[in-house]
Amino acid sequence: xxxxxxxxxxxxxxxxxxxxxxxxxxxxxxxxxxxxxxxxxxxxxxxxxxxxxxxxxxxxxxxxxxxxxxxxxxxxxxxxxxxxxxxxxxxxxxxxxxxxxxxxxxxxxxxxxxxxxx
Amino acid sequence: xxxxxxxxxxxxxxxxxxxxxxxxxxxxxxxxxxxxxxxxxxxxxxxxxxxxxxxxxxxxxxxxxxxxxxxxxxxxxxxxxxxxxxxxxxxxxxxxxxxxxxxxxxxxxxxxxxx
Numbered sequence: 001x002x003x004x005x006x007x008x009x010x011x012x013x014x015x016x017x018x019x020x021x022x023x024x025x026x027x028x029x030x031x032x033x034x035x036x037x038x039x040x041x042x043x044x045x046x047x048x049x050x051x052x053x054x055x056x057x058x059x060x061x062x063x064x065x066x067x068x069x070x071x072x073x074x075x076x077x078x079x080x081x082x083x084x085x086x087x088x089x090x091x092x093x094x095x096x097x098x099x100x101x102x103x104x105x106x107x108x109x110x111x112x113x114x115x116x117x118x
Numbered sequence: 119x120x121x122x123x124x125x126x127x128x129x130x131x132x133x134x135x136x137x138x139x140x141x142x143x144x145x146x147x148x149x150x151x152x153x154x155x156x157x158x159x160x161x162x163x164x165x166x167x168x169x170x171x172x173x174x175x176x177x178x179x180x181x182x183x184x185x186x187x188x189x190x191x192x193x194x195x196x197x198x199x200x201x202x203x204x205x206x207x208x209x210x211x212x213x214x215x216x217x218x219x220x221x222x223x224x225x226x227x228x229x230x231x232x233x
Contacts, residue, residue, distance in 0.1 A: 043127075
């Protein structure tokens with residue numbers, strides 16, 4: 001079975017604090033992709049990053065960084081020096097390239113609501 | 119480039135009524151997905167079109183839900199008759215390829231409230 005768990009339902013921080021959003025996944029497939037999406041108050045889901053299972057290099061994009069560890073099946077997301085505009089719901093998702101018929105549907109976690117206070 | 123457009127943005131209907139949601143994908147995107155998020159829970163896959171063909175409808179809850187994509191352009195998702203548990207946000211997404219190759223582009227969602 002495939003599953004994504006985001007144990008943190010809500011996180012509240014003060015602006016400029018660093019915050020890490022946790023994501024743990026389960027899959028038996030050896031080839032899979034992990035994603036993070038952001039849902040701001042406006043409602044749309046905004047793609048942030050995609051990693052494949054063969055690339056464990058951490059990635060940094062501005063204030064955002066991602067830590068992918070296959071040994072612990074985790075794909076955590078860190079925002080450095082958080083800003084009020086970072087307030088949103090963040091979703092981690094998994095797409096496993098399984099057998100025939102698998103068209104790569106995304107399996108989402110429950111989402112983490114991040115509130116950054118000024 | 120216009121993004122994925124969903125209509126309406128919000129719909130309030132009574133139990134037993136019918137509602138039709140519409141999704142206009144990004145032009146040229148053959149893949150169109152429907153997802154749903156019930157209050158506070160994870161976003162769940164409903165179905166996937168490639169052009170006008172249903173590739174995977176394993177996530178459709180029951181036969182009260184009917185999705186179509188005539189001509190491989192826009193798609194509609196009809197709920198008939200609606201039940202209270204159908205309330206949630208329905209997202210549409212499109213991509214040029216399957217989701218593991220191409221990140222999905224999501225619309226703003228349709229918030230459906232069944233009273």
